[in-house]
Amino acid sequence: MKTLITSLTNEKVKYWRKLHKKKGRKENKVFLVEGLHLIEEAWNSKQVIIEIIAEETVELPRWSGNIPVERVSKQVFEHISQTMTPQGIAAVVQIQPQREMKGNQFVLLDAIQDPGNLGTIIRTADAAGMDAVILGKGTVDIFNDKVVRATQGSLFHIPIYEADLVHKVDELQKGGFDIWATALEKADYYHEVEVPDKVAIILGNEGAGVHPDLIELADKRIKIPIYGKAESLNVSIAAGILMYHIKQ
Structure with missing residues (x-):
């Protein structure tokens, strides 16, 4: 012993x-x-x-x-x-090595810094049946203990990748994906946009939003209506609304 x-x-x-x-x-x-x-x-x-x-x-x-x-x-x-x-x-x-990415519905995260937000997004992506979550530069480490706890085990269920989002967006577009970026200006309400067969949603940093370079590369700019007096939605809540929408 x-x-x-x-x-x-x-x-x-x-x-x-x-x-x-x-x-x-x-x-x-x-x-x-x-x-x-x-x-x-x-x-x-x-x-x-x-x-x-x-x-x-x-x-x-x-x-x-x-x-x-x-x-x-x-x-x-x-x-x-x-x-x-x-x-x-x-x-x-x-830590498992990254495998080839497969599927038609992805979530791309641009510099999400709060561990609770990242963990919640991963957990929701798992629940919504998304095919993968892709973490861009500036995003908190997936193996941070607070992230791991917030996923409630979902990090073991859904593929999670790290990538340069500019390159990944280009790669996905060449593969027939429509790229949606959340934005406030020149954006359509998400429920008024037809959901394509292949789609990847970019969600951005809690304070700064999606980087302008990524917004410029996107095929669609989308936003969620605010009916009350709140200035904005928490990024993990926004992610949940959009992920479940594209699954309808």
């Missing part, structure tokens, strides 16, 4: 702490997942779980028999945890 890890200066503990940073995740090609629900989502989605980290009193899931387990003290787990109320169980999960 492995020795219980109780020291905050243990090399394994230092390694797990490195995974809090994008650099550490990128170098090691793994990320941390906390909580039984998300770990089980990873397992059910055939993700590669490198190891499970659990407090000594936490019961392990029945399916975890062949996965290496590191038992740690409560103090150590709290040291590596990034949640306010840790559940005492986490896992190191392998």
